Amino acid sequence: MPRTVLAELASHVGERVRVCGWVEGITDAGEGWRVVLRDRSASAVLVVGACPPGMQREAAVEVVGEVVADPDAPGGVTVVSGEVRVVGPVLDELPLGDGSSLEERLDWRFLDLRRPRNVLAFAVQTTAERAMRQYWAEHGFLELHSPKLRPNPNRSGRELFSVPYFDRQAYLVQSPQFYKQMAMAAGFERIFEIGPVFRAFPFITARHDTEFTSVDVEMSWIDSHHDLMAFEERWLRHVIATVAAEHSDDIARLFGTEVVVPSLPFPRVSLDEARALAEKAGPHLAQPPGDLDPRGERALGEHVASTFGHEFVFVTEYPESTRGFYHMHTEDGSAHLRDFDLLWKGMEVTTGAQREHRYDRLIAQAEADGVPLEPIRYYLDCFRFGCPPHGGFGLGLTRMLMALLGQDDVREVTFLSRSRDRLSP
Amino acid sequence: MPRTVLAELASHVGERVRVCGWVEGITDAGEGWRVVLRDRSASAVLVVGACPPGMQREAAVEVVGEVVADPDAPGGVTVVSGEVRVVGPVLDELPLGDGSSLEERLDWRFLDLRRPRNVLAFAVQTTAERAMRQYWAEHGFLELHSPKLRPNPNRSGRELFSVPYFDRQAYLVQSPQFYKQMAMAAGFERIFEIGPVFRAFPFITARHDTEFTSVDVEMSWIDSHHDLMAFEERWLRHVIATVAAEHSDDIARLFGTEVVVPSLPFPRVSLDEARALAEKAGPHLAQPPGDLDPRGERALGEHVASTFGHEFVFVTEYPESTRGFYHMHTEDGSAHLRDFDLLWKGMEVTTGAQREHRYDRLIAQAEADGVPLEPIRYYLDCFRFGCPPHGGFGLGLTRMLMALLGQDDVREVTFLSRSRDRLSP
Numbered sequence: 138m139p140r141t142v143l144a145e146l147a148s149h150v151g152e153r154v155r156v157c158g159w160v161e162g163i164t165d166a167g168e169g170w171r172v173v174l175r176d177r178s179a180s181a182v183l184v185v186g187a188c189p190p191g192m193q194r195e196a197a198v199e200v201v202g203e204v205v206a207d208p209d210a211p212g213g214v215t216v217v218s219g220e221v222r223v224v225g226p227v228l229d230e231l232p233l234g235d236g237s238s239l240e241e242r243l244d245w246r247f248l249d250l251r252r253p254r255n256v257l258a259f260a261v262q263t264t265a266e267r268a269m270r271q272y273w274a275e276h277g278f279l280e281l282h283s284p285k286l287r288p289n290p291n292r293s294g295r296e297l298f299s300v301p302y303f304d305r306q307a308y309l310v311q312s313p314q315f316y317k318q319m320a321m322a323a324g325f326e327r328i329f330e331i332g333p334v335f336r337a338f339p340f341i342t343a344r345h346d347t348e349f350t351s352v353d354v355e356m357s358w359i360d361s362h363h364d365l366m367a368f369e370e371r372w373l374r375h376v377i378a379t380v381a382a383e384h385s386d387d388i389a390r391l392f393g394t395e396v397v398v399p400s401l402p403f404p405r406v407s408l409d410e411a412r413a414l415a416e417k418a419g420p421h422l423a424q425p426p427g428d429l430d431p432r433g434e435r436a437l438g439e440h441v442a443s444t445f446g447h448e449f450v451f452v453t454e455y456p457e458s459t460r461g462f463y464h465m466h467t468e469d470g471s472a473h474l475r476d477f478d479l480l481w482k483g484m485e486v487t488t489g490a491q492r493e494h495r496y497d498r499l500i501a502q503a504e505a506d507g508v509p510l511e512p513i514r515y516y517l518d519c520f521r522f523g524c525p526p527h528g529g530f531g532l533g534l535t536r537m538l539m540a541l542l543g544q545d546d547v548r549e550v551t552f553l554s555r556s557r558d559r560l561s562p
Numbered sequence: 563m564p565r566t567v568l569a570e571l572a573s574h575v576g577e578r579v580r581v582c583g584w585v586e587g588i589t590d591a592g593e594g595w596r597v598v599l600r601d602r603s604a605s606a607v608l609v610v611g612a613c614p615p616g617m618q619r620e621a622a623v624e625v626v627g628e629v630v631a632d633p634d635a636p637g638g639v640t641v642v643s644g645e646v647r648v649v650g651p652v653l654d655e656l657p658l659g660d661g662s663s664l665e666e667r668l669d670w671r672f673l674d675l676r677r678p679r680n681v682l683a684f685a686v687q688t689t690a691e692r693a694m695r696q697y698w699a700e701h702g703f704l705e706l707h708s709p710k711l712r713p714n715p716n717r718s719g720r721e722l723f724s725v726p727y728f729d730r731q732a733y734l735v736q737s738p739q740f741y742k743q744m745a746m747a748a749g750f751e752r753i754f755e756i757g758p759v760f761r762a763f764p765f766i767t768a769r770h771d772t773e774f775t776s777v778d779v780e781m782s783w784i785d786s787h788h789d790l791m792a793f794e795e796r797w798l799r800h801v802i803a804t805v806a807a808e809h810s811d812d813i814a815r816l817f818g819t820e821v822v823v824p825s826l827p828f829p830r831v832s833l834d835e836a837r838a839l840a841e842k843a844g845p846h847l848a849q850p851p852g853d854l855d856p857r858g859e860r861a862l863g864e865h866v867a868s869t870f871g872h873e874f875v876f877v878t879e880y881p882e883s884t885r886g887f888y889h890m891h892t893e894d895g896s897a898h899l900r901d902f903d904l905l906w907k908g909m910e911v912t913t914g915a916q917r918e919h920r921y922d923r924l925i926a927q928a929e930a931d932g933v934p935l936e937p938i939r940y941y942l943d944c945f946r947f948g949c950p951p952h953g954g955f956g957l958g959l960t961r962m963l964m965a966l967l968g969q970d971d972v973r974e975v976t977f978l979s980r981s982r983d984r985l986s987p
Contacts, residue, residue, distance in 0.1 A: 225951075227946070229946055284977075323673075324601075524650040552709075
């Protein structure tokens with residue numbers, strides 16, 4: 138007998154249905170039991186004659202019964218049945234309760250994830266990715282799956298996982314950027330990739346994990362980083378509008394957060410302006426040279442919210458000293474770069490840039506930066522045989538979810554998080 | 563000035579346009595040069611007054627010119643311009659030519675990928691994934707991003723990459739199966755994931771890579787593996803029909819392969835029947851105990867093609883001795899499993915099964931199999947607190963592309979392939 142999901146019961150009044158889900162609660166109803174059942178779509182009330190062994194809160198059960206109109210029940214119906222089949226009993230006391238700590242919840246993540254707000258987080262993630270892909274498909278993007286094993290360390294060798302690879306060493310990618318650029322040298326013109334990246338952060342914070350999902354875009358035939366920002370803001374508006382249309386009521390109910398569809402264009406400030414604004418907000422917010430720190434990002438986010446009524450701000454044109462040699466400068470000879478970060482609610486969610494595609498300038502910048510050329514020959518070769526102008530950006534998927542759902546800990550919106558101290562479950 | 567892609571030139575006759583792409587050829591046209599330009603959409607003819615330095619085959623160029631109707635030119639138009647801008651010159655002799663070997667082409671993969679048939683392979687991949695996701699979205703699936711770093715080796719420890727992880731060892735996942743199952747214990751009910759998996763194959767073949775993209779599905783509330791096969795065949799038919807509608811002409815032209823939309827249901831044979839059929843095809847095809855080898859798979863594929871006129875066949879119900887302890891048996895006490903492989907054109911593309919979700923049986927099967935329980939406690943715990951019946955399957959994305967495009971080497975349809983001897987580019 139095909140299964141009926143609980144959200145659709147109201148259209149089956151008077152019919153026999155099969156429903157499946159988890160027990161949320163059981164109360165004695167005199168001549169039987171009143172069971173609240175939960176599946177991914179909704180919760181509903183069952184009235185059953187008997188409770189078999191193993192039938193308790195969070196047991197997985199199946200019931201065949203008749204749908205009866207019941208104006209007092211949630212959803213307006215109950216399912217009346219003589220019998221419940223416990224297909225997944227609960228064999229021990231549940232290890233999680235209302236007072237469980239974050240670490241306990243992460244230890245028992247599969248139980249923690251059963252909470253409707255956690256299921257919603259992943260429904261929102263699914264919708265957001267679907268909207269991203271829809272926009273990419275409409276704009277001629279190819280999907281890329283680039284290797285996660287790379288042959289050489291990044292320049293600093295910092296926060297890098299190495300992997301013994303037969304008789305040598307491989308390394309886990311920290312970003313697919315080099316491979317995205319190869320796709321541009323290969324004439325793919327516009328690509329996206331959603332995939333894992335790995336960073337051996339040796340510290341524990343609410344915003345850093347050692348493995349996370351990166352959303353990456355690369356585009357050829359751009360004139361500057363302004364083309365990338367113009368693309369990203371339209372793409373993000375489409376994503377947020379899609380999430381708002383499908384989930385804003387649930388997000389308000391379960392997370393207390395309003396999904397705001399952003400207006401275009403997003404505000405833009407240069408890094409120099411951003412630093413000054415952060416420092417004006419408080420002398421204790423003196424910013425590190427050439428960047429914003431998290432407190433500065435928050436101060437800037439608050440300034441943009443109060444001045445422009447906007448959750449987003451692009452911070453543009455970082456000094457060359459703070460970034461990799463492969464960025465294009467604003468003008469040849471300038472000390473500033475054609476790059477940007479995007480902050481959402483005062484948190485960095487994106488870094489992007491136009492790359493330097495002119496071989497002689499790329500070599501000169503690498504040498505000026507002290508980068509040995511031989512180990513990256515396979516990268517440099519891409520610029521010797523007809524490489525178009527290009528650039529791209531990366532967006533952290535879970536950071537996006539944090540902003541969308543008003544969460545301040547990335548572990549709350551990651552399926553199974555990884556950090557220095559956490560490698561399981 | 564916005565760019566016009568070459569496939570759309572015909573609708574801009576009489577207009578000034580900006581076109582961008584790579585030079586396929588240059589011939590002296592008397593009072594100027596005739597240049598064949600290629601972008602990802604098409605090729606077209608330009609007539610230009612002068613050829614600047616660096617302008618040669620495979621250079622990346624931009625041209626602003628007028629679109630003129632020209633019935634003799636491919637696409638029915640030429641672009642006439644005084645000037646070409648070389649934005650990505652060719653600085654050396656091209657390292658690839660018509661006679662280049664596979665290894666040379668893989669060394670210079672970004673140049674190899676510029677061939678229209680290779681771009682088509684990734685356009686087909688993009689379309690196939692879009693169709694997969696569309697079907698999942700219509701059937702209530704959530705997208706999963708499960709960790710690629712796991713805390714313990716698989717049972718055999720074979721073909722496993724280890725990763726020094728701070729003060730201990732992590733391992734790269736060979737399959738997301740355990741994590742897909744956790745999502746079922748978490749009440750996600752139906753999930754998919756497209757992501758990398760890693761297998762340290764110590765040998766080089768046309769079908770094995772050390773990193774590849776796995777397409778994974780897991781579903782709860784199934785009755786048996788037959789529900790999984792019924793889902794997979796409908797899903798695949800949708801994917802193949804979508805690819806056929808968008809690309810069958812190009813695939814026929816560039817790969818010489820016909821895309822056949824399969825009829826439903828796919829043929830099904832038990833493993834015992836499959837072994838007998840393979841061995842009947844030739845006494846030299848004696849099959850290893852409990853499985854088919856690649857020659858047996860090909861023989862079975864040919865038998866199914868000639869008998870049923872079908873490219874697909876499900877091979878079902880493997881003996882327990884050949885598979886992991888976590889499979890459900892066909893009946894309690896049976897030596898056969900609720901599992902299946904799917905062959906396409908005589909090549910295995912999928913393995914799937916109903917999992918054993920009953921804790922006591924799972925423990926008994928692990929113990930009978932000699933599996934130590936303590937290291938997998940975090941897995942076993944999922945079955946103690948209301949785990950629904952569930953199962954799933956995995957499909958190799960590049961194996962699917964091999965079958966779709968009639969290719970017999972996975973490296974031809976992988977963006978950048980990884981094997982024992984190849985870790986770059």
